[in-house]
Amino acid sequence: MPPPKPTTSPDVLRSRLEARLARQRKQDLWRERLSMSPNPGAPLRDFASNDYLGLARDPRVAEALAAGARRDGAGAGASHLVNGHFAVHQALEERLAELTGRPRALLFSTGYMANLGVLQTLCDGETRVFQDRLNHASLLDGARLAQSPSRRFHHRDLDDLERLLSRAPRESAKLVVSDGVFSMDGDTADVEGLAATCQRQGAWLMIDDAHGIGVLGQQGEGLVGQRFSNRQVPVLVGTLGKAFGSCGAFVAGDAVLIDSLTQFAKPYIYTTAQPPGMAHATLRAMDISEQEPERRERLHAHIQHFRQAADSLGLPLMDSETPIQPILLGDNKRVMRWSMALREAGFMVGAIRHPTVPRGTARLRVVLNALHESHDIQALLDVLAELKFREAKAS
Numbered sequence: 001m002p003p004p005k006p007t008t009s010p011d012v013l014r015s016r017l018e019a020r021l022a023r024q025r026k027q028d029l030w031r032e033r034l035s036m037s038p039n040p041g042a043p044l045r046d047f048a049s050n051d052y053l054g055l056a057r058d059p060r061v062a063e064a065l066a067a068g069a070r071r072d073g074a075g076a077g078a079s080h081l082v083n084g085h086f087a088v089h090q091a092l093e094e095r096l097a098e099l100t101g102r103p104r105a106l107l108f109s110t111g112y113m114a115n116l117g118v119l120q121t122l123c124d125g126e127t128r129v130f131q132d133r134l135n136h137a138s139l140l141d142g143a144r145l146a147q148s149p150s151r152r153f154h155h156r157d158l159d160d161l162e163r164l165l166s167r168a169p170r171e172s173a174k175l176v177v178s179d180g181v182f183s184m185d186g187d188t189a190d191v192e193g194l195a196a197t198c199q200r201q202g203a204w205l206m207i208d209d210a211h212g213i214g215v216l217g218q219q220g221e222g223l224v225g226q227r228f229s230n231r232q233v234p235v236l237v238g239t240l241g242k243a244f245g246s247c248g249a250f251v252a253g254d255a256v257l258i259d260s261l262t263q264f265a266k267p268y269i270y271t272t273a274q275p276p277g278m279a280h281a282t283l284r285a286m287d288i289s290e291q292e293p294e295r296r297e298r299l300h301a302h303i304q305h306f307r308q309a310a311d312s313l314g315l316p317l318m319d320s321e322t323p324i325q326p327i328l329l330g331d332n333k334r335v336m337r338w339s340m341a342l343r344e345a346g347f348m349v350g351a352i353r354h355p356t357v358p359r360g361t362a363r364l365r366v367v368l369n370a371l372h373e374s375h376d377i378q379a380l381l382d383v384l385a386e387l388k389f390r391e392a393k394a395s
């Protein structure tokens with residue numbers, strides 16, 4: 001007699017997820033969410049967020065958000081192409097185009113979606129895509145979604161890029177993609193060199209300046225805005241959730257690019273427009289960023305001070321002149337130990353591990369902002385010095 005048919009089948013999917021989760025813990029890769037106000041009496045000092053200019057909690061920006069919501073509603077109600085496109089979205093797009101010195105700009109709900117939308121629109125499976133190895137995950141995912149697998153060149157290595165480009169057929173469409181400020185390293189792309197290489201090879205250059213907008217340049221125009229023409233950098237992406245303290249993103253460029261995105265980018269077409277109040281808030285944040293350049297000056301003074309002091313303590317800094325000042329510790333356990341100790345001492349600093357960064361390069365991602373006081377930075381340095389000293393003694 002055949003054995004009776006089992007009444008239930010094994011739950012393979014659950015077993016797989018459980019095994020994967022167990023591996024994640026075992027390799028010290030477990031990611032925790034931390035509530036930002038665990039103890040209102042002793043809030044953690046923020047050396048982790050990307051709120052570089054301290055605008056996310058500025059009461060003027062919050063008030064613009066509230067007033068904008070009262071006027072235009074809490075939500076947009078539909079996508080931009082149905083009836084979710086408000087006058088304030090239009091005004092914000094024009095303001096962003098002006099800031100970056102581009103003919104036009106188009107709003108997206110997040111930077112992740114902007115990158116998916118651009119790559120999906122510019123790639124048809126035939127387009128050759130070349131990306132810096134350390135580019136943001138959204139750029140790599142965008143190319144994959146577009147079924148134009150990326151070739152990755154060595155970090156900031158123009159010779160490697162040139163070599164890869166020259167191997168692609170002359171008549172193929174080519175797109176070179178790089179972060180402006182590398183989000184986990186803090187160093188910057190050589191935009192001038194990239195643009196020259198691209199022009200020689202007939203490629204378009206796309207720069208994702210998420211961490212440069214608001215922070216770099218006299219007016220906060222970023223690494224690329226104003227300094228490089230639309231011909232040099234035809235695709236410029238910026239996000240609004242970092243220095244401008246709100247949320248959303250934009251793509252800036254000429255009419256052919258913006259029209260193509262409006263017509264074809266699915267992450268633009270099939271999603272609800274950003275709440276109009278948020279666009280009011282971003283405009284207010286941009287006013288403050290322009291009217292109070294001392295925020296940027298203060299931030300850059302903090303960067304110089306931190307680097308000098310950390311260097312004289314012998315802390316392993318990276319080659320960064322931006323507010324992102326990673327301390328390269330190498331292994332996951334060590335990074336988690338340091339980050340816990342910092343948290344106990346009252347500091348919030350991101351612990352960055354694989355796959356966000358290559359294996360063996362785990363780091364503390366110290367982020368400076370304009371609201372820090374010199375004594376906050378000194379206090380952080382004191383804890384870092386103590387950790388280094390304790391480790392040296394133990395070994």
Ligand SMILES: *Cc1c(COP(=O)(O)O)cnc(C)c1O
Nearest residue numbers: 110111112136183208210239241
């Ligand atoms: C943060 C970031 C993004 C994603 O932007 P969101 O608006 O947070 O989705 C994209 N690219 C880079 C380089 C980033 O650092």
